[in-house]
Amino acid sequence: MTANPAVWKIASAADAAEARAALDRVVTAAEVPPLERARFLTSLTALLRRCLERHGHWELLPRVDQVTEEAPGRLDVTVRPVGSMTPHSADEPALSCPLPRPAEPTLDAGAPLTAALLHADEHTAAVLNLLDEQEGLLHLHREELHQTNQGVLALHADLEAASRAQRELLEAERAARAEAERARRLLTFLTDASAAITASLNPAAILRSLADLLVPDYAAHLDVWLFDDEQEHTDDDRPQPVPHHAAAAVTAARTGRPQHAAAHPGALPGVDDLPPSALSPDRPLLAIPLTARRLLGVLTLTAPGPRFDPDTSVMLVELARRVGVALDNARRYEQYRDTAEALQRAQLTQLPTVPGLLLAARYLPATRGLNIGGDWYDAFLQPDGSLLAVIGDVTGHGLHAAVVMGQLRTALRAYAVETDSPAEILTRLHRMLGHLQPELYATAMIARFRPGEPEVVWASAGHPPAVVRDADGSVRVLETRPGVMLGIPMPFVYTDHRADLPVGSSLVLYTDGLVERRALGIDTGIARLGRALGTLSGPELEQDPQAAADALLKPLLHDSERDDDICLLLCHTVPPAGQ
Template sequence: MTPTTHLRKLASLADAARTRAALDRIVTEGGVPALERARFLTALTARLRHCLDQGGEGELLLRLRQGTSSGDGRLDVWLRPAGTRPDPQESPDLTCALPVPPAGAGLRRGVPLGEALLRADENTATVLRLLDEQDDLLRLHEEELHKTNQGVLALHSDLEAAAVAQRELLEAERTARAEAERARRLLTFLADASAAITASLSLTAVLRRLADMLVPEYAAHLDVWLFDEEGADQGDGDDSGAYEGRAYWAREHSLAAVAAARTGRPQHAADHPGGLPGTDDLPASALSPDRPLLAIPLTAHRLLGVITLTAPGPRFDADTGVMLVELARRVGIALDNARRYEQYRDTAEALQRAQLTELPDPPGLLLAARYLPATRGLNIGGDWYDAFLQPDGGLLAVIGDVTGHGLRAAVLMGQLRTALRAYAVEDKSPGEILSHLHRMLCHLQPELYATAMIARFRPGEPEVVWASAGHLPAVVRAADGSVRVLDAKPGVMLGIPVPFTYQDHRAELPPGSSMVLYTDGLVERRADGIDPGIGRLARSMAAFDTAELEQDLNAAADAVLKQLLHDSERDDDVCLLMCHMVTPAQDAGAAGERRTAGG
């Protein structure tokens, strides 16, 4: 559609007002929104005033492009001073889109001035109404923003409170973890310490291990005050003394230790309350004025003594105090076990040594014997040796080993020794004696077994008669230094619940020869077994010459022990019985010495 153009003269303010009113009508009828319309008219008014102020008169060219459809209409305005006609080819000074095609009547007829003023007020009212609506909307947004700000502040406050609570929870968790770790460490130490002190049955070893574990982490110093069976102080005994400067059987006792011994309760002595569970508080001790003391009774079925610990720092921790009290209880049990063991061991060892024979000195035969108890375990086993004369002048050499250790093995060993001597009085052979012992043991001591070997030597006979009940084979050294093992098949162990008759065996043993009887503690090693040990014993005997054996058989026995044992710790007892047939020259000299000594 061809656009409509119109030129208006502007000679006065009235013309400008009418023109403004006409354009107001066009944009109003064209459906321009009130706010856009007010902006267009305000800009038009300013240009009209400027144009009139320039030359007094002006010309306004407007072009109305009515669209064919909604939204493509347009109003363009050119404004120039009079005499400079506007050119439509130039860009318009003002333009306004018309959503609805206007009637355009305001261009063809004049607009009354009053109407123009009223329409201006209507636009102003519309703008003010929009402004009021915007103010209401702004106030609503301000209220919403204020509420939002309040919510944000409340959220920040909640977040800060949550952060504080989280920090407190984290700190509480750290504290709980630290306490749990500390409790775990104390329990681990208690378990390790308990295992260490109960691993030994030596009273001195228990106390030394205790000092090594407690000093310096849990105590700066440790004192032990022990009582004897009647409750008397052992501090003045020969066993008292410093344990590497850290623990000792105390000679001078603190008041806390005396109170603990009297009441049977742990005592804490310091210039401040200890706060230790189950522990009484006392004033600071004169023996330790700067550091607290903790005196704990050592008890089992009775009061054994008191252990006194000097704090490693300014105070004892409550959890550590509980651990120390429990450890002292276990130490008391360990000490009581050690004392009972020592009594048991001393009794068994005394019984066993009482059974060991003083060797006879028959003509033509040298004897040497050694017995060594085990260095580990109960120390007392059933190993024994014996040598005695029969009524016919022959000599029986015996070696045996009762299964097990301790007092029962020692008692059974004594019974076997006594029974063997009783059977030997009847001049029975080694095999017959072992057969009688076997029947006796099966009848009187079922489920207890023993090995034994008996060798019979007769004056003037260059041979030995022997029988074995499951015992290790004897080693024989000939006069020329050659060595052999009497490896004839032995009989069953004594006490095995089967009928058995033991056979006698014979072996040549001319003058200058030696026969060695022994128990498994001499030759057996866990890593090697028995056969290598028997080989070492044979080589050891082969290293001697006859003169050396006849000069000092006891020294030879010591040399054998040294070579085979190397002074090592032993799990089993060791018995050794060496029998040497004397050469005629040596025997004559020995007989002369005996006659001289007898005359």
């Protein structure tokens, strides 16, 4: 529903005030909110003021669209010059005010203008009250915003502190991981280096391995000063200084403590600081004693960079200690080996000259390990002119095996004085070894050659079988089952065996080191020995039995490294002199 009241004439300020008062009553009756009412009336006042300023007579046309269920109500106001049917093109657009409730515009004067003026103050007061409320709310919101900002700032500060703490923790963790990784690398290197230097019992090889390990990563250069037995020593058994060694090395030799020589202190754990060395003024030196049961020498390292790292220096000191132990073990091993080898070689027999029989022997120590085993050979004459050829092998290596081998050799010769039976001699040796060395065993084979007899009598105690080359060049193996090893904790009586051995035949006795290989087995090795023996001719065997023995060894020793000793005894029968 739309109301179209009469036109209000606006010719003076009083007309404008009455029109404003009338429309004020309309919006008030329609319960327009104070703020919207004030805005509408203020805009209406400005519109009326402009009309008055332009002079002339104006018409004000109110138009009310009442509230319906379909749409809200609205008050529209249009101003135009008198007599004009449409608004002037220069006028402001029509004013509008929403009407929450129905209202009708009226032309009656209503309340006096003074009352309308006071009513306008009520609108102003309502607006001011609303502004006060808004200002209070604004102050409250401003305070809340301030508190929120303070909280945000505090939160930012906490977050920054947490972020800084997290960064510090991450940096500390990263540093700890780097330190742990570095320590792991140093320990791994120390383990690998220790394995490398202890893999050999040769002092020169140990020192070469040490140089390969340390240069250039851990040292730009190294020098090893080993003390001789001929050097003059002090009262505390430390060597006197040698002029051409660095002062740090001399001090380390005197004190037995690691020394660091550089322009600035190194602060290395367990290391004394000295002034820079005249031999290396630009690079720090680290002199570390090589000790084991005694002081063996000094290892002097030139730093690979401007300084030695503390953790690396700890590793180097420990490595030097292990090098000292390795060198001491190598020297003790050399002494032990030389003693055992001298003992063993002293007991190897000078082969006798026997009519009708040519002899040749070879002994080769092992090239791996201690080098000294219990292998031996022997050949000696009996009172009746016969000859006993012996080959044997004591289990184990080293000085103890060599000593037992000497005991067996001596006992065998002693038993041979009482009997010429190889089996009887072995039986007595078996009993003796069981009492003398109950946890040590041996193998042995004895062959007896009697002048004028075209046969050999032999007995074996667990030893590899002898190989025979007949005069026609054919080869055979004496494969009769051998007796048990000497020293096995069980009673045993050995048996003599006989084999034809006419003139021009050869008998080869040997130890298992010649024929046994891990990858091939002993049978393959015996077959190879037989083939090598078959390639030799009678004239070669008779003219030079020593060369024939070497020819037997050559095809079986294709490997340069041997885990076991080798003994070989070649016996070749020839016609007696004068026949």
